[in-house]
Amino acid sequence: MSTYILWDIDGTLIYNSPSGGSLYMKAVEIVTGVRPTVRVESPHGMTEGQLLTQILEVNDHNPTLVDEVLFELDILAREQHERGFVRDACAGVQEALDTFQARGWTNALLTGNGPTRARYKLLAAGIDPEIFDWDHSYFGHEAPTREHLAAEARTALVDAPAFIIGDTPNDHVAARAASIPFIAVATGIYSVEQLRHTDAIVVIEDFVSGLDDVLAAIDARL
Numbered sequence: 001m002s003t004y005i006l007w008d009i010d011g012t013l014i015y016n017s018p019s020g021g022s023l024y025m026k027a028v029e030i031v032t033g034v035r036p037t038v039r040v041e042s043p044h045g046m047t048e049g050q051l052l053t054q055i056l057e058v059n060d061h062n063p064t065l066v067d068e069v070l071f072e073l074d075i076l077a078r079e080q081h082e083r084g085f086v087r088d089a090c091a092g093v094q095e096a097l098d099t100f101q102a103r104g105w106t107n108a109l110l111t112g113n114g115p116t117r118a119r120y121k122l123l124a125a126g127i128d129p130e131i132f133d134w135d136h137s138y139f140g141h142e143a144p145t146r147e148h149l150a151a152e153a154r155t156a157l158v159d160a161p162a163f164i165i166g167d168t169p170n171d172h173v174a175a176r177a178a179s180i181p182f183i184a185v186a187t188g189i190y191s192v193e194q195l196r197h198t199d200a201i202v203v204i205e206d207f208v209s210g211l212d213d214v215l216a217a218i219d220a221r222l
């Protein structure tokens, strides 16, 4: 039985992009014909389905348009990728991925993104998508919240040991709801200090200084 390391993407594997929300706004504009003007507060850690539904709602559009917006979002993501869009992998994640794999653990994704977006983001940051087990990865584009996503992972992985790595208190709430231990990394918008308010089994600044602490925390629970 493998040990599953379930990685969040934004702020965890890849640094948040300053223009992160613009693709969402564009996808909504294509579907509704109107550029959204009202922004959603605290979008970090939301699933894409959740965030897009809220963007539609706060801008007085029918939230059931979310499926069409997700469809357009995938097209925009592909076009952005083809234009050579580049993202930055968070410090130390490649070594962490390699180290986990060398130990026989399974790297997988637990992300608010859909699979198409997830794949393009990884490629843009120079992370090989094949290092992840896509059959045991969980995508939130259609999940109403991150808790639903974590619950889906817990059910699918049955009794296999699993850990969630994320950068926001939302990741923690989801992990706790599914009784999956949470590992917090401060490469997103939340500081080590803020993440210590979660009950993460370990909180690290990044995977350069923190990999050994993460390995020790996981070993202690296997």
Ligand SMILES: [Mg+2]
Residues within 6 Å of the ligand: 008, 009, 010, 011, 012, 045, 166, 167, 168, 188
């Ligand atoms: Mg994140």
